[in-house]
Amino acid sequence: MPPGALSRERDVREAYAAHAGELYGFAVRSLGDSGLAEEAVQETFLRAWRAGARFDPQIGSLRTWLFAILRNVVIDLGRARASRPTVAEGGIEPTVEPFEEALLSWQVEEAMRRIGDQHRRVLVETYYRGRPYAEVAAELGVPEGTVKSRVYYGLRALRVALEEIGYDD
Amino acid sequence: MTTERCREWRESLGAHALGQLPEEERAALEAHLEGCPECRAELSSLAGVARLLPMADPEHFDTAPTPPPSLADQVVATIRAERRKGRRRRLRLGLAFSGVTAVVAAAALAIFVLPGGSGGTPEQHVSFASLPSGLHIAATLEPHAYGTEIHMYVKGAPSGTLCRVFVRGPNGVRQSAGSFRYRWGDDSDAVLSAALDLSRTKALGVRVGGRTFVAPVDSGEAA
Numbered sequence: 001m002p003p004g005a006l007s008r009e010r011d012v013r014e015a016y017a018a019h020a021g022e023l024y025g026f027a028v029r030s031l032g033d034s035g036l037a038e039e040a041v042q043e044t045f046l047r048a049w050r051a052g053a054r055f056d057p058q059i060g061s062l063r064t065w066l067f068a069i070l071r072n073v074v075i076d077l078g079r080a081r082a083s084r085p086t087v088a089e090g091g092i093e094p095t096v097e098p099f100e101e102a103l104l105s106w107q108v109e110e111a112m113r114r115i116g117d118q119h120r121r122v123l124v125e126t127y128y129r130g131r132p133y134a135e136v137a138a139e140l141g142v143p144e145g146t147v148k149s150r151v152y153y154g155l156r157a158l159r160v161a162l163e164e165i166g167y168d169d
Numbered sequence: 170m171t172t173e174r175c176r177e178w179r180e181s182l183g184a185h186a187l188g189q190l191p192e193e194e195r196a197a198l199e200a201h202l203e204g205c206p207e208c209r210a211e212l213s214s215l216a217g218v219a220r221l222l223p224m225a226d227p228e229h230f231d232t233a234p235t236p237p238p239s240l241a242d243q244v245v246a247t248i249r250a251e252r253r254k255g256r257r258r259r260l261r262l263g264l265a266f267s268g269v270t271a272v273v274a275a276a277a278l279a280i281f282v283l284p285g286g287s288g289g290t291p292e293q294h295v296s297f298a299s300l301p302s303g304l305h306i307a308a309t310l311e312p313h314a315y316g317t318e319i320h321m322y323v324k325g326a327p328s329g330t331l332c333r334v335f336v337r338g339p340n341g342v343r344q345s346a347g348s349f350r351y352r353w354g355d356d357s358d359a360v361l362s363a364a365l366d367l368s369r370t371k372a373l374g375v376r377v378g379g380r381t382f383v384a385p386v387d388s389g390e391a392a
Binding site: 009012013016017020021024025028029034037038041042045046049050101104105107108109110112113120123124126127128133145148149151152153154155156158159162167 | 179180181182183184186187189214215217218219221222224225226227229230231233234235236237240241243244245247248249251
């Protein structure tokens with residue numbers, strides 16, 4: 001069995017400690033339900049453990065692998081949920097699309113949580129709340145030019161954070 | 170090199186990527202961009218990030234949801250249960266290919282193994298009372314055609330401690346079930362076996378370091 005495979009209980013615990021927070025955060029974001037998200041995380045680690053021998057650290061990180069498994073679990077859960085009430089009439093098969101969107105939303109939000117407060121603040125105020133630079137500058141007690149440069153460095157920090165959490169355009 | 174001259178322009182690139190630059194500043198910046206491939210490259214990279222912003226909901230920026238603390242144990246418990254199932258499967262396969270003819274093997278499977286799996290004597294959880302504080306020992310016994318499978322969980326002994334496991338039959342006869350070493354940080358269970366039917370097993374003992382602890386086994390033969 002290759003090193004890093006989740007063959008022992010200890011490996012599972014270590015992998016859980018390192019990645020469960022993110023996996024859960026994303027599962028909540030995409031399933032919109034904390035109970036289902038717990039189920040998804042549990043199922044993800046079970047599948048990872050079953051397939052432990054197939055994990056090859058040379059190909060990708062454990063994190064990427066776990067996210068790939070979670071992706072399938074979320075799609076399965078979404079399907080199961082969709083088929084419960086009114087599948088006969090609609091017959092709508094949840095596609096991969098909503099998953100990719102949810103993943104992207106989660107990645108951007110997670111990246112926002114990782115950048116500095118000052119950077120996040122100016123992005124929220126100027127972009128999401130659409131407030132003028134002068135107003136935000138006055139509120140923060142800094143020159144307008146500082147707000148502008150924080151927007152710039154904020155976007156750069158966001159780019160780095162996105163790369164860190166595996167965003168790949 | 171245009172780095173020094175670019176610095177000021179650079180800091181406007183974020184606002185530009187977000188469409189927040191006032192008209193006259195934008196015109197001046199665009200004039201600079203015409204002649205500066207580095208700034209153009211930086212703008213295009215920032216624009217890639219800016220395009221993603223509408224995907225996010227600022228309501229979610231402050232706190233990430235965290236899994237309940239109990240989830241870690243649930244995950245491990247699920248995997249333990251799965252591992253037990255897997256062992257039973259392997260055992261059946263092992264018997265099927267053990268050299269006897271397939272027909273005999275199939276008969277053996279039907280007679281001995283299947284009752285052990287789901288029906289028959291259920292698995293037994295054994296708890297050890299009056300242990301020294303800090304030491305934790307628990308065991309689960311599973312019935313099998315060959316005897317009893319023993320899962321030992323030990324916690325709190327010095328790392329490397331030798332643990333010898335034995336079972337006692339109806340008339341106090343002691344049978345060794347093997348030994349293992351407790352390693353600090355490894356919380357997986359040690360799996361041992363004894364050639365004594367679970368239904369005839371009266372007690373489970375383990376010698377940890379220099380001390381012996383014995384726990385009664387409720388083998389289901391009440392009175």
